[in-house]
Amino acid sequence: MLLNYYYWYFTKALSPKVCQRIISLSKRHKKLKAITGYSTEKVTYKKLTKKQKLNLSKTRNSNIVWLNEPWLFELLQSYVRTANQNSGWNFQWERTESIQFTQYKKNQFYDWHQDTFPHPHTEGPLKGLIRKLSVIVSLTDENKYVGGDLEFNPRNLTNKSDNIITCKEIKPQGSIVVFPSHVWHRVKPVTKGTRQSLVMWNDGKPFV
Numbered sequence: 001m002l003l004n005y006y007y008w009y010f011t012k013a014l015s016p017k018v019c020q021r022i023i024s025l026s027k028r029h030k031k032l033k034a035i036t037g038y039s040t041e042k043v044t045y046k047k048l049t050k051k052q053k054l055n056l057s058k059t060r061n062s063n064i065v066w067l068n069e070p071w072l073f074e075l076l077q078s079y080v081r082t083a084n085q086n087s088g089w090n091f092q093w094e095r096t097e098s099i100q101f102t103q104y105k106k107n108q109f110y111d112w113h114q115d116t117f118p119h120p121h122t123e124g125p126l127k128g129l130i131r132k133l134s135v136i137v138s139l140t141d142e143n144k145y146v147g148g149d150l151e152f153n154p155r156n157l158t159n160k161s162d163n164i165i166t167c168k169e170i171k172p173q174g175s176i177v178v179f180p181s182h183v184w185h186r187v188k189p190v191t192k193g194t195r196q197s198l199v200m201w202n203d204g205k206p207f208v
Contacts, residue, residue, distance in 0.1 A: 001180070001182065001207075003087075003089070003154070003180065003183075004087065004088055005087040005088070005089075006152050006154045006165065006179060006180075006183055007152060007167060007177050007178065007179035007183070008082075008083035008086060008087045008177070008178045008179070009167070009169035009170065009175060009176065009177045009178075010079055010082075010083075010175060010176040010177075011169055011172055011175050012172050012173065012174045012175055013079060013174055013175060013176045014075075014137065014173075014174035014176070015174060016141070016173055016174065018075075018174070019138075019139045019140075019173055019174050022067075022072070022101070022137075022139055022198065023139055023196055025067065025069065025101075026065045026067065026101040026103075026196075029065040029066070029067075030065075031063040031064065031065055031103065032044060032045065032063065032064050032065065032066075033045035033063060033064075034060055034061075034062040034063060034064045034102065034110075035048065035056060035060070036056060036059055036060055036113065037117075058111070059110070059111050059113070060109070060110045060111065060113075061107070061108045061109055061110075062102050062103060062104050062108045062109070062110060062187075063102070063103045063105075063108075064100050064101060064102050064103070065100075065101040065103075066098045066099070066100060066101075067098065067099045067100075067101055067198075068098050068099070069099075072099055072198075073096060073099070073200075076099070076135055076137070076176070076198075076200055077096070079135070079176050079178060080133055080135060080178055080200075080202060083133075083178035084133060084178070087178075089133075089180060091132045091133055091180070091202075091204065092132075092204050092205070093132050093133060093202040093203055093204035094129060094203065094204050094205070095125060095126055095129060095202075095203050095204075096200060096201070096202050096203070097126065097131075097200070097201045097202075097203060099198055099199070099200045100198065100199040100200070101196070101197075101198055102196070102197050102198070102199055103194060103195070103196050104145075104148050104187060104190045104194065104195040104196075104197075105190060105194050106190055106191065106192060106193070106194075107189055107190065107191075108189065108190055109148075109186075109187055109188060109189040109190070110186060110187040111186050112153065112184055112185070112186045113184070113185070113186065114181065114182050114183070114184055114185075115131050115134045115181035115182075115201055116130050116131040116132070116181040116182050117130070117131075120206055121203070126203050128205065129203040129204055129205060129206075130181075130203060130204070130205075130206050131181035131201040131202070131203050132180065132181055132202055132203060132204045133178060133179070133180065133181060133201070133202040134178070134179055134180070134181045134199070134200070134201055134202075135176065135177070135178050135198070135199065135200040135201075135202075136150065136170060136176070136177045136197055136198070136199055137174075137175070137176050137197055137198035137199075137200075138170050138171065138172065138173055138174065138175045138176075138197055139173065139174075139196040139197055139198065140173060140193075140194065140195050140196045140197070141173045142171040142172055142173060144193050144194070145190055145192060145193030145194055145195045146190070146191045146192035146193060147188055147189055147190045147191035147192065147195075148187055148188060148189070148190040148195035149166055149167075149187070149188045150166075150167040150170050150177070150185065150186075150187055151164050151165065151166050151167065151185060151186050151187075151188065152164070152165045152167060152179070152183055152184065152185045153165075153183075153184040153185070153186075154183060154184070181201060
C-alpha cells in the first residue's frame with residue numbers, strides 16, 4: 001500500500017495536567033506484563049507457554065494497563081479523524097479497542113513489529129475486523145528519560161539505516177502520533193528513567 005505519509009503528528013496536543021491525570025488513572029489498576037498479538041485483558045502473560053515467554057523476551061519487554069474511560073476515547077478520536085483526513089488515508093473503521101497504557105523502564109523495549117495481522121479478529125465484538133489506524137500518545141516529559149525512541153521502517157523489516165525514520169515529533173510530552181497499523185515500527189530500549197505512553201487501535205473491515 002503506497003502512502004504519502006507514514007505518520008501524522010500533533011505536537012503537545014495534550015497538556016501536562018491531562019497527561020498526569022492519565023498517569024494517575026493508570027495507577028488505579030494492576031500493571032501487567034505486556035505480550036504480543038491481538039492481546040486483550042483476557043489474554044495474559046501467565047497463560048503463555050514457556051516457549052512463548054522465551055520468544056516474547058526477544059521481542060517485547062514492557063508493562064501495561066488497560067483503560068476504558070469514555071472521556072479518553074472521545075479525547076483521542078478527534079485527533080484520529082483529523083489525521084486520517086489530512087493525511088489522505090481516509091481509512092474506514094468501526095470500533096476502537098481498549099486503550100493500552102504502556103510503561104517502559106530501563107532496558108525495556110518493543111522490537112520491530114506491525115500492529116495489524118494478516119487475519120482479522122476471530123471472536124468478540126471485533127470479530128472480522130483488522131487494526132487500521134494506530135495511535136501513540138507521549139505522557140512523560142522528554143527530559144525525564146533517555147532512549148525509548150519511536151522508529152518507523154516504511155519499506156520492510158530490514159534494519160538498513162536508510163529505511164528507518166526516527167519519530168522525533170512524539171518526544172514532547174502530550175504529543176500524539178497516528179499511523180496506519182501495517183507500518184513497521186519499534187520502541188528502542190530506554191537507557192535511563194521511565195517512558196510512559198498510550199496506545200490505541202481503530203479497527204475496521206479488511207481492505208479489498
